[in-house]
Amino acid sequence: MTQTKSQLESSERFKPKASRRDFLGIAAAWSAIAAFVMAMLGAFRLPMPSVFPESNSQSKLGKPNRFLEGSATYFPKQNLWLSRSQEGFHAISSVCTHLGCIVERDGEGEFSCPCHGSKFDRAGNVAGGPAPKGLVWVDLSISPEGWLVADTLKETKQGTYLKV
Amino acid sequence: MAMTDVPETSKQDKRRSIGEPGALRRLGSNLLDTPSAFRKSLVRHGQPTSDRAKSQTVFTNFFLHILSTRTHLHSIKAATTLGLGVATMMLFIILCFTGVLLMVYYKPSVDLAYASMLDIMHVVPSGRLMRNIHRWSAHGMVACVMLHMARAFYTAAYKKPREFNWVIGMSLFVLTLALSFTGYLLPWDQLAYWAVTIGANIAQSPKELTDALGVTAVFDIGRFQKELLLGAHYVGQEALIRFYVLHVIILPVAISILIALHFWRIRKDGGLVRPSYADEPMDGSASQHATASNEPGPAVIKTYGLMGLMKGKTPAVDREMRNTITTWPNVLYVIGAAAMLTTLAMIVLGVLYDAPLAEMANPAVPENPAKAPWYFLGLQELVSYSAFMGGVGIPAIVVLGLALMPYLDREKEDAGIWFSGRQGRRVSFMSAIFGAAVVIGMLAFTVRFGWLRNWEATARIPQIVITFFNPGTVFVAIFAVWSVVVVKLTRSTRMGAIALFTCFLVGFAILTYFATVHRGPNWDFFWSHNDWPVH
Structure with a gap:
């Protein structure tokens, strides 16, 4: 309990906390990218015809x-x-x-x-x-x-x- | 002029106290002053008479700020760029201008498209000229993009820090071809219909590969591409609308964004590429430095980055102003001259030669021969041996190989010199002869003896061999070996790159010529058009 703040920050136990914050940021960024990609895939499903003009072949x-x-x-x-x-x-x-x-x-x-x-x-x-x-x-x-x-x-x- | 304004403004300020009498008189004098006040609000610096005002003119103008305020003398020499980049840009502007005008009358419908083409040709005021200019500018743009690429390559402009701009340039090349290809269908004549039918089936040709591997049932990329492109299994109304949308909005927007990026990168990479001796004083003492090593001279060690945004050793303190001139008006004259010359050439072509228009598209009878536009004819020659390798495999290898060029050849020799000097000129010359000999020899061989299916021993070999063993594959392999040999002999990757690029350029030119002149009905060989059978 006598550790100073700087000692605490440089200790091994402190580091994972910082990387957890990074993890949340990175996860948020990748979620946004994934959502965007999925939305675009949905949008670009449009040009792929499900019924062809010559369906009555x-x-x-x-x-x-x-x-x-x-x-x-x-x-x-x-x-x-x-x-x-x-x-x-x-x-x-x-x-x-x-x-x-x-x-x-x-x-x-x-x-x-x-x-x-x-x-x-x-x-x-x-x-x-x-x-x-x-x-x-x-x-x-x-x-x-x-x-x-x-x-x-x-x-x-x-x-x-x-x-x- | 800006200086003499100062006392006048302070006088005006004094007059501008609210509540004073004479407001009506002020209104009157304001009204009289409006033209000059408006002009001053429009152009906020004075007349571009001093160097400072000239710099301000370029720096504060939205349309000019893509240019630097001062430009190196080397950049405006005709031999540096041959004006090809400006010509390409101007052709794109002409294409947008004439294209929008044509859109006023053109109707992208199977029933109406051909009739609207006839209207444009025969009824619409200046329609024929606009269409002619549009067609010739499209051909011109493809040609200029290729020549511009060759210029950038031979002057080693793809070297660090310009590697990625070379990659953007490759994307622009592909987009230019895509624009031409989509525009080719729109007249809905026989040539358009059959060239695009062939093109769409090339998109489907990966099926040859998946069929051979037996995975077509689960992974049919060829069918996917064709259906996406045509919206059907044949070239019809769906395809026409898709090509129209691609041609008038998607591709032009994409290419505009990349052009902006391309230009912006030129600025950020320190302007046009120039050899180190271009920064020596131009008084004759330059020659002894021109042959010096790659290290900068002792005078130019001290460098700084411009607002921390610019990397590298430009601008160097001691030489930033040396051999430069103000962009206004010198560079604008050069750009203007190149742009006007390009426009003039297109107008002259448009007045003299009519763009072709064949009979209306007839899905029952193929045009014989159904030739694609000239820049695709080299590929058409290759697809006449096997569709996948000729139409997809080899173009992909070539485009990928070109895009990787700056990453494979990273030698830090002096950029900005045509052919990188005497050795490069020799390598180019030898490679041109070698490439020509290989391609001509191969074509003569296939015309005389045929290809795999014509020979007893190989007539029944599996399709996968026929797919991959295309004469084009043979060229690519021979050229690759040749360039590796050049790398080994000269101990220089730059020389290897020059050898490879020259071989491809020569191969492209010969294949294009051969398919244009010597291929006739049934894709048979003819010495000239006069020998074609009459039917």
């Missing part, structure tokens, strides 16, 4: 009997080639997997991209150029009224044919 392509066996029909609005073969219907997207240009289909049924020279075989497999993967096979189904329906946002496995 299903479209009727026509009645199945409109398409002859061995035919390939292009649907420019849906960006897909609808083919009918012995196995059934299948639809291949014409959007290049490289950078999104529209591929052209030649007489052989092979695809080539005008932008950077990617090439794809009849089944959409990569045959050359920079494309990272094959053309997408678009999901096909038959509506209750008997229409052939394509869902352009739904991918299906290559080699999936729709039998009618």
